[in-house]
Amino acid sequence: MEIDAAMRRKIVVSLVSVGAFFALFIGIGATYGPDLGETGGLALVGAIALFVLVMAGVGLVLQD
Template structure:
């Protein structure tokens, strides 16, 4: 089964965004971790989640404009 180039691009961009998000979460855990997450770590985690939502929104708009 062959996939179109457009589908492969969509998958690659989406997986790349998720890998960046996971790397940021791991970085926050290493930086602010220990026995528990500090209050600064909690704020950083919240910012990372909000940033991920915005990033995925941007990726969605980018991919939608490429098709349309």
């Protein structure tokens, strides 16, 4: 089964977006340590909200 160019582009963009999300989580963990506290918790909630918005935007851009 061959994957056409458009599908490959969608896969790559999705993987990069998820990778950036994980990197952001790791960065927040490295910054605030194991005890996130109030500020770290807000940073995690903000990261999740940002991820949802970015994935929605990626979906809109990549729709056929």
